[in-house]
Amino acid sequence: MVRSKRKGPVLQRRDQVEFSTTDQRLLDSRGPADWVHADPWRVLRIQAEFVEGFGTLAELGPAVAVFGSARTEREHPSYAAGEEAGRKLVEAGFAVVTGGGPGAMEAANKGACEADGLSVGLGIELPFESGLNDWVDVGINFRYFFVRKTMFVKYTQGFIVLPGGVGTLDELFEAMTLVQTQKITRFPIVLLGTDYWGGLIDWLRGTVLAEGRISQSDLDALLVTDDIDEAVALMVAARDEPIGEDAP
Template identity: 75%
Template sequence: MKAKFKGPIIQRRDQIDGSTTDQRLLDSRGPSDWVHTDPWRVLRMQAELVEGFGALAELGPAVSVFGSARLGPDHPSYAVAETLGRRLAEEGFTVITGGGPGAMEAANKGASEAGGVSVGLGIELPWESGLNDWVDVGVNFRYFFARKTMFVKYSQGFAVLPGGLGTLDEMFEAATLAQTGKITSFPIVLIGTTYWQGLVDWMRDTQLAEGTIRQDDLDRLVLTDDVEKAVALMVAAREEGSG
């Protein structure tokens, strides 16, 4: 049976194409739709991971701060995020955010003004226009999964301020990775008891009661209004990880 091998791919029968990869690479004629195909996207994904790893590999201990992009400077959580960013920087942490406005901007501002390293990991969205001005090291991503990898790989903990669906997504992903043993010694601190208490109560009264989570899953989420407590938990995790 006739067959054609293209690297790890084998083609047979009517799936055999009539040109080589090198031919399509070197020939400038013909349609350019190939740059939008899934195999080509894999190279873009690879490039994003390589760029992210290269930009962040030397950061040292870091904490990711999440929160809504919609909270302006007049919102109480903005000031909390700014204080948190400053205190983390003073304790020697790099501060990583999603690089957007609101709580993310505030945390970046606090870290940068305190002389720390302020990082923003941006994502291509239709309603946001680049990284905030307080980001000292910024990486923009096309793909959410590549960006999420950077948050988890280079952070020793998550501090979560009031936020929307994106904030919940990051928080629960970290909780899932901790639950499944993918990450260890990884504090997840929810800052803002009024905002987060209802969620934690629902998890306890519904999920825990139904047996869909365990008590230790719930215990991974630390709820507080105290920035100093949040910072102390990050410091303790860093010391435990280096011990």
């Protein structure tokens, strides 16, 4: 007879059968602790992060995410632009959500906070950054990038992207991909800083579009501007536009 065992919904047979039980490993303090680092346990941590994020942000209201480099110095013009964007978004009735770090993220949180708006930071566990900036009023620190990204897309109505590096580009192209594949709709994306972003747009248009790798509509999803009022107005228009009955 083939040796078998049921472990919850999992069936184990032959040499895959475990002779200890989950309860035993939980209650027997003398047992090994390696199991808390195994994938099934990570699933619970991932679930807990989703629950915490959903519970904290569910009543956030209209919000816009502001991205940009953590390395932006406070004396840099991009920092001032981040502050102004945060302030004007609050004046337009939005909460401001950033990655919660220093640099451009701190600037946007500061602008929102000083305008008496809701300043939110969604941080990520990294080996080289030290938690949320002091201008965050509501903060969540995540272990997993993909959980954090879900919160940005689910609980904001658009992205304003200041000059940034790899992380900023990651968020930008993630949003573009979700718009292109219609996973999200009515989601404006603004690149703030024509000098900084111009080369990227030229490459996308002159190489990627020219070779048929993307469509013109993918580029049309981006607004590149130096005018913060224009950026905020686009967010307001997207928020206030009535959703038709045919909308997904």
